[in-house]
Amino acid sequence: MAPGPGFSDEKNETLCESESTVYVHNPHLDGMKDDILYHFNLGTSTHNLPAMFGDVKFVCVGGSPWRMKSFIEYIAGELSLEDPKAEYPNICAGTDRYAMYKIGPVLSVSHGMGIPSIAIMLHELIKLLYHARCTDVTIFRIGTSGGLGLEPGTVVVTKQSVDATFLPRLEQVILGNTVVRSTDLDQGLAEELLQCSKDLGQFETVIGNTMCTMDFYEGQARLDGAFCSYTEKDKQDYLTKAYESGVRNIEMESSVFAAMCKLSALKAAVVCVTLLDRQKGDQLISSHEVLHSYQQRPQILVGHLIKKMLQTSASVAVLDKKTVLQAPTT
């Protein structure tokens, strides 16, 4: 059941070479009669996952359920798939842990805040894509972040996700032992997103490192938490070191997102807007309207790339069809 490197899989052999399966790496799944994706309120014996999700080519994840619903409405419009009467039902309506929406080839899923919360969701999402036999899936995290040396509203596409000591790694504890995982992301996809921003010309986008922390207050050197044992100078020194190491924004989910997507061969990108410049402050004092407009930027950027990729694959499909049709006559 786990067609990773070194595994063979019957289904894989029937696929075109260009198709890339979503990998699980767990031999135990073979022996399971059913698989309950508990935090999605979905399961292999209760839902026809290939029928529900087999056509998914793009997954977009973000912390807030409201934002992920707003994304599905936005992308439906962009892809001309919207139905004025459509309600875009929450596929995970039976639970309040995560929210999930789908339109055509695009799935939108919320993940809450922090590494553990997104990790639970990704374990179940990767199994869902695997059970649904999805191929060639691209995944984006769209989020908010604190910026370093950037105008608020700037979008950062992550080059490398680094930890609080600026190293590109994720430490995970498995059976009490620390395992270190790579947090590499797809550089080609990051470049494509940067190009989309140039095409759009609506807002500034940069490629930079993203620091992923376990805490929003003390973990990000904020001075406005319930506890703070360091000075303003300590904070500034730390953020300066982060900037000098290449960090351009700070959030709380990118490292495990990068690590798990890499393990499962999902082409992945992290696209976060900066809501403030952390070297100038800690509190989010911009108006609700301004913050809301900033939060739409990662959606616009990712929406533009999805549209572009679908148009390209449609052209390729047309071209393939023409080649096939022309073949007998040449």
Next chain:
Amino acid sequence: MAPGPGFSDEKNETLCESESTVYVHNPHLDGMKDDILYHFNLGTSTHNLPAMFGDVKFVCVGGSPWRMKSFIEYIAGELSLEDPKAEYPNICAGTDRYAMYKIGPVLSVSHGMGIPSIAIMLHELIKLLYHARCTDVTIFRIGTSGGLGLEPGTVVVTKQSVDATFLPRLEQVILGNTVVRSTDLDQGLAEELLQCSKDLGQFETVIGNTMCTMDFYEGQARLDGAFCSYTEKDKQDYLTKAYESGVRNIEMESSVFAAMCKLSALKAAVVCVTLLDRQKGDQLISSHEVLHSYQQRPQILVGHLIKKMLQTSASVAVLDKKTVLQAPTT
């Protein structure tokens, strides 16, 4: 503004000796004109926090927003404070990060899943209680967990919250340096909860150590995640070691809850029901109804203790009043 040990505070001097303030430990808060509790959508300049929350004596927190709404409905009935027409509005309705409900002296707040998610909430909750000038606050985490060597449905009141190597500590990274914090909880409160369970006689409750992990699948030795590189025997050996060290259940928030409540002098307890015995399986195969009834047990236990504590303090108040009234005649 931070009346911790070694600090003096004018407000404190006017309090009775028996009253205990909720502490922040952050000298920087003094210099802030406003404090925006961003993830609650509340703030000191936009809301009258003392008027809204000054009477809070009990805070109950849990992962799921639905469960925290259900708790406020339940406790309203228990304390005979329910209004059949009441809607119990979500105080944080302007955001979807957390949900918050209040009835009389009881506040109910959701915290999502995992240490980072509950830590953000607790930073803002502790500041909220501080700004509202609350005193003598007791806080409970009610949650779900995997059990070890216990019948599913057993409630575990946490003695010590331990990490994945069974040590009672929380490692936090602050300015890139690892800081170790104690995860001690109030033993008297744990004993009182155990006594409540005996009074009720409705379900089994034990006091035991709770292992707090960063991941639900690999971090808890599950065999059913998207990735698994260990055997069934490795899993059983690890869980046996956990059991032998005193661990009776596994969840994902107790360590930072214990550490932050200790730092802020909040009397705290963790009360989680076990949904399955992890030595017998990984998947949650019980019916929705059974799982739902299990999840009500921590609510019932904590609700019973809150009622008992309020009755005791009411008796003390009556007694005090009598003493005062009788004083001139003796």
